[in-house]
Amino acid sequence: MDWVFLSELAINGALTGLLYSLFAIGLVLIYKASSVPNLAQGGLTMVGAYVVLALARDVGLPLWLAIPLAAVVMFGLGFGIERVALRRLAGRPVVMILMLTLGLDIFLRGTTLAIWGGTSRSMELGVSYDPLFLGDIFISRIHLVGAGVALALFVAFMLFFRTRTGIKLRAIADDYMASWSVGIAVERGVGLSWALASVVAVAAGVIWGEIQGVDQALSLLLLKGLTVAVLGGLDSILGAVIAGIILGVVENVGADFLDPLVGGGSRELIVAAVLILTVMIRPHGLFGRHDIERV
Amino acid sequence: MQEKVEAQNILSMNSVEVLYDNVMLAIKGVSVQVPKGEMIALLGSNGAGKSTTLKAISGLLKAERGRISRGEITFQGTDITEALAQKRVEMGICHVIEGRRVFEHLTPDENLTAAAPRGMSRSTLNAEKEKIYGYFPRLAERKNSQAGYLSGGEQQMLAIGRALVTQPKLLMLDEPSLGLAPFLVEEIFGILQKINKDEGLSVLLVEQNALAALEIVSQGYLIENGRVVMHGTAEALKSNSDIQEFYLGGGETDFHNVKHYSRRKRWLS
Ligand SMILES: Nc1ncnc2c1ncn2[C@@H]1O[C@H](COP(=O)(O)OP(=O)(O)OP(=O)(O)O)[C@@H](O)[C@H]1O
């Protein structure tokens, strides 16, 4: 057994996993405020990356300006989605809202295809591709940066959900009707959660866009992001971070063992197995809230 | 003269009709007045239209695809028939909905925070919380545990406390006694009475437990099949033979005699 190699796999797996967490935090935000899994989070992430590129390449702004500006644009888009599409569905069965988010995802993909075409564009953040060595272990710099962003967002949102606004959002997720009854602005709260998730989508879009290029494939991150969110418990930010690390390590180390046996492609199988097993064995994930049985 | 009556009633509901899904007529011309500072009961059996009446007042009908199709509601002289639920809470109407419905995954303390009106300062909120914990010491003891695991009585107290944070002028409660032991009902009703006395809070109390309700209110309305069939002082209602027989468990009434009961109910409507 080569321990250096194994730890290299594990550490890089954990870093990649934190990038899944970065994506999954967006899903958790919306779930925490409205109990809806947002199937359009992949589409939002992709649009976030495209908006950054549009501001940086097409308008010609420097990246340090283009990224926060894109965050502002996406914040507005998130609010707009609630206003235009979700508001009329408030109180309807979750399945309807789920289908709406799926439709939204397809719509966003189609829109970017129509505006920017399907060829992959590069983000060019300017992060060096020279490997970073931790002892003998090789680490990718961009992954390190992305993991740092994920952890920073994690801390920010943990604090946010303890503020009065954050508590109101959690109340909305618990019970729309009771929230209305005490005058909570439910619609605005849901809009805010979409707005914040859209800002997270910019962060995820920039990092993942740098790693794999900006095209419609970015929206497929939903599959791994959703797996991480479900494993973490859908409404737990801490869960999303820990589940991300777990999935990243299991995927990276597992694939190294399994790929030679099955001739490649075992990563997808591992992710699928994690998702299916979580739902079957532990439906509320590692840290998810349990539905409380009323006495 | 008319103006004076208006000024005395904090809430006035006149011939209100409510339609659900544009077809189901749930209440058919209900008129209810709540005099300022008084406690009023709304009595009636299952499906009579009590909750619908409260939702019409609080604006929560919309969430259930219901609407007021006739009549009008005024609160402190202002027409609120079309106002949004949130606006009505801001004006001072708070509705403790049926079934307690606390925010289960939040702590009791967070439940109170969640109901804080926009712009309420931290110190005012803390003062409100202290006052509520004063009324409900049991809540203070458990303020940092998960609300979903509180007992039924504690959840009802929390639901009331949560409504009080909105600083209502009119508090409406939908069957707060449901599923609670008699001593708890007494405790909670006692606290309501105290709040009513201390703060002049007007209360509209929906109850099936007429016996307990008529002990604390000044007047009561009896609703059957979406209509007010009786209105009078608590004393008058308590001594009314029909009320006694069917809602207070007086006389020789066998409550399980469904046939007899439904015959009487038809008579009442
Ligand atoms: N959301 C709804 N959609 C359609 N019909 C409804 C709805 N809510 C209530 N109803 C109907 O309106 C009528 C009055 O119901 P309501 O809930 O107001 O009665 P209630 O007096 O509160 O009864 P309970 O004591 O059982 O709570 C009933 O016939 C009920 O079936």
Ligand SMILES: [Mg+2]
């Ligand atoms: Mg009811």
